[in-house]
Amino acid sequence: MTNRRKNSRDEDVNFRALRILESNPQISQRELAKALGISLGGINYCLNALVEKGHVKIANFRSSQNKIGYIYELTPEGIAHRAILASRFIKRKMAEYDALKAEIESLQADMHANVPVEDG
Template sequence: MVKPISEDVHFRVLRVLNDRPGLSQREIAQELGVSLGAVNYCLRALVEKGQIKVQNFRASDNKLRYAYILTPRGMAQKAQLTGAFLKRKIAEYEALKAEIEAVKNEM
């Protein structure tokens, strides 16, 4: 059974592509610390959903490369995922802060 790609991975891919659309799939995978297959799967899903479009360009070494451009739909999705990401991380931070305080009180 294939594990679905998490919202966090989609968010992180959209975030990276927003800043650097010319990165290769391998570079995206290395930067995010996920597998190349996961990045490929995620990019295909984002293209199918109309959140990114793929454009060809020639790199300086004269090889064909791709640029992954966020569409208006992709920008909107990135904004939504950013809000959800922040909400999750703030909740994690608050829970961790409470746990640290409880451990301090035990000492």
């Protein structure tokens, strides 16, 4: 996998994680991993990187029955970073959409060009 593709994939995971954490700060790492379709170790790595960059702050959820429960809070830097990632995500997805649409149109043109004409 090229570095560019890996970076895009990592950005997509970070963006989606930030969106989920913003709307559900009490989510467990296991639930977040499942929602993103990545391993528990992968989400742990992702969260640690977001914390290290100052985009997410982790706090104990004191009133939780689960004493190891945490709240994941987006910092102001995290909110700004999510907005940047959202813009990049939209640009990538629009480019993918345009490429897919062009490929479908090309395949449809090929298909129509290769369909035998029936004499009536």
